[in-house]
């Protein structure tokens with residue numbers, strides 16, 4: 086099986102993946118973020134947890150060999166290869182309110198939160214169920230005093246991150262809609278699924 090899918094700019098998708106299967110998320114053009122949320126397919130109250138992951142992995146910079154953990158302290162995904170190496174797990178998915186509060190935007194603005202919940206609704210997951218996303222290739226820098234800054238992603242065309250599912254999962258994935266997170270332009274992302282033995 087090789088289920089390829091392009092996530093169009095400023096959109097999202099949701100899909101199931103079984104334990105042991107491989108998910109590859111590729112940035113075809115470079116400098117594009119993808120927000121990823123995970124839910125236990127058999128009980129969607131179990132979901133990806135930033136707090137548990139940062140605690141158990143003892144780092145805020147997650148890359149190859151790290152695990153993503155659930156709110157019930159179970160492993161959900163293992164990162165088996167990450168060719169870029171910079172991801173964020175501090176910031177919430179961008180939302181309509183993000184653009185209003187931080188950028189004084191008026192009128193509708195596409196957002197990761199909207200693109201996640203619209204696609205996850207068919208799995209019985211509602212907007213308030215969506216946790217802090219694992220922000221693939223998002224380049225959040227922090228100073229010694231804790232000041233945060235969002236810089237353009239360092240990902241180059243073709244950079245990818247590869248995960249191995251540790252349980253049966255529902256996955257939500259976006260091509261992020263925030264100007265500042267993506268170097269000012271909106272680009273697609275590509276998703277591939279494989280049954281085991283992915284050859285790099």
Ligand SMILES: [Zn+2]
Pocket residue numbers: 120178179196197198260261262263266
């Ligand atoms: Zn976003």
